[in-house]
């Protein structure tokens with residue numbers, strides 16, 4: 001049902017082609033997903049089967065969490081971006097102060113806790129690490 005994962009599958013594919021045009025060694029397969037390395041310290045993002053990760057996330061356990069978003073895309077299909085993608089982005093970018101003030105984990109939000117349980121990623125207890133995650 002990959003073709004029904006619209007438009008995140010198309011966006012992911014285009015980004016995958018752009019970032020792998022010159023360097024074919026910059027990605028690896030994880031299950032049925034492609035993990036592409038994009039240098040820097042910006043976090044990670046999942047667009048259907050295409051996952052993009054920075055220097056920190058590329059070969060880390062966090063890929064399990066990102067793959068959880070891939071599984072959400074498979075379940076929600078066309079609803080993925082409005083139900084998960086957009087709320088996740090807003091939670092990531094605009095609620096950092098709220099999380100720090102209230103000692104809320106980044107993974108307490110439904111988009112993130114669901115991705116963790118689907119992907120089999122376990123957050124370390126009392127870890128309120130803040131960064132750029134999607």
Ligand SMILES: [Zn+2]
Nearest residue numbers: 112115133134
């Ligand atoms: Zn996430």
